[in-house]
Amino acid sequence: MSRIDELIAEHCPDGVEFCALGSLGKRNSGTSITAGTMRKLAVDNGPIRVFAGGQTIADVAENAVRPTDIVREPSIIVKSRGHIGFAYYERPFTHKSELWSYTLNDPAIDQKFVYYFLLTQVRKLQDLARATSVKLPQLSVRDTDLLRIPVPPLEVQREIVRILDHFTELEAELEAELEARRRQYDHYRRQLLTFDIRTEWFALSDVVDYTNGKAHEKLADPDGQIPMVTARFISRNGEPNRFVRVEDIQTPANAGDTALVLSDLPNGRALARTFYVDCDNGYAINQRVARLRVKDADFVDPRFLYRVLDRNPGLLKHDNGVDQTHLSKSQVTGLRFPVPSLADQRGVVGMLEKFDALANDLSVGLPAELAARRKQYEHYRDRLLTFKELQA
Known part of the structure; x- marks a missing residue:
């Protein structure tokens, strides 16, 4: 943090300019496709990724969508329905038409910096989406186009991105290790829940x-x-x-x-x-x-x-x-x-609860370490991305 503090003191001690997100680059529309079609078109290692709401994605062939719907530059994808969120993607992609994305080409902007800032706005935007639509939370294009983004000097942006990228990499390593443990848990769970012909x-x-x-x-x-x-x-x-x-x-x-x-x-x-x-x-x-x-x-x-x-x-x-x-x-x-016998049932339950604690209990082991790392990341992210607005 001292390096960031030094840069801010040197380059922007009185605050930074804020700009509307829509003014920083191009907003991309999506493609007309349903979730069912996405699943039908999905292929392993397809070169074009299609994003839908939530965590729904599909990798498809180059000719599965119109060439004009494909974005080939690193961009920020807005998850605008249901669970509001953002994704940063650097390979060719498109998304369903009710979503949109931004390709920021302003030379004063580090696009990854804007993405990290947007993550601090998710809760506010989720509340806004719920207020707009009771049945299914929904953002409008205007909600993000007019969202005000801090624009500190590029050197400050890049240093913040470097720090947050490092946190993200550490978190990804823990997630991979935890996922391996959960696969092991699933393996043993299947074995414990396989019963012989006497059952x-x-x-x-x-x-x-x-x-x-x-x-x-x-x-x-x-x-x-x-x-x-x-x-x-x-x-x-x-x-x-x-x-x-x-x-x-x-x-x-x-x-x-x-x-x-x-x-x-x-x-x-x-x-x-x-x-x-x-x-x-x-x-x-x-x-x-x-x-x-x-x-x-x-x-x-x-x-x-x-x-x-x-x-x-x-x-x-x-x-x-x-x-x-x-x-x-x-x-x-x-x-x-x-x-099986009640004793066998209780033996299975005891073993599964031990495995479950190792894989999922947020108070111990890897899950606890990952939860602490995420909390630390969010703390530093919010602190790093809080700026005083420059007064005219």
């Missing part, structure tokens, strides 16, 4: 009571105390973002219940994810999530149910990769479910 199997309906969650969206209350269990809540390991009041719970959950995601986008990562309920009346099960309650805890350990159902292949097979998946009650309750 009895039952229809899931024989061992659990099934209840569909009810709609709580209209009951959401900023002063509510009870987290709403949605697909997002489960896929983020129990991170709440919407709440209801105790008296408004339509589908309560009790300790030992398993919540199961029933609906997701094609090839989504939330389908059939599970959440284990650890207290009575502490959660509200929302629509498109099922509540599963073990009928006899002396026959099936509730935690064993939670572990076996999580991303269960017998449920994931209903995702055809093209259409949105909606698991039906019959598809879930008709699943064949293994029931």
Whole structure:
């Protein structure tokens, strides 16, 4: 930071100029393509990357999109719908027409610097998008075109980019190591959940009571105390973002219940994810999530149910990769479910919980180190990219 402080003291002690993002270069429109078409056109190592909302991407052949829709210069992509965000991409690409991107060619601008600054604006833009559209958060082109960007001297921009690139590289190394550990965990999980011919199997309906969650969206209350269990809540390991009041719970959950995601986008990562309920009346099960309650805890350990159902292949097979998946009650309750001895069930659960902690527990090991690194990165990024505006 001392080097940055020295540069600012030397080059811009009184503040920096701010300019509208749209004035710093060219805004690129996208291509008319659907998510389904993207999946059909996807090829391994395709030279053109197509971006859609969220994390959806596809690599396609050169002739899969119109040449005039391809951007061949490093650019900043605006994820303008749903989860608002930005991507920086240096190879040839295009994106769906409801997205847009910027190629900044102003000689006074380091484009990567602008990208890093935009990351500090995501929360503000997400709030703006939610205020504009209740159903699906949506930014307008004007929202980003007019966004004011600090423009310190180029030397300052480049030093900030160098520092933040270094943080990003360190984080990427930890992410790669953690991903390798999670693959190892998945390998052992598959082994532990493979049962021999002596194991009895039952229809899931024989061992659990099934209840569909009810709609709580209209009951959401900023002063509510009870987290709403949605697909997002489960896929983020129990991170709440919407709440209801105790008296408004339509589908309560009790300790030992398993919540199961029933609906997701094609090839989504939330389908059939599970959440284990650890207290009575502490959660509200929302629509498109099922509540599963073990009928006899002396026959099936509730935690064993939670572990076996999580991303269960017998449920994931209903995702055809093209259409949105909606698991039906019959598809879930008709699943064949293994029931080894209670001692074996608890042994499997104990082993899986140890592996899970190593791969996912944010309080220990690599996950904790990665979380701390991200927090440190965001702190320095926000500090480095906060500038006083030069007064005319």
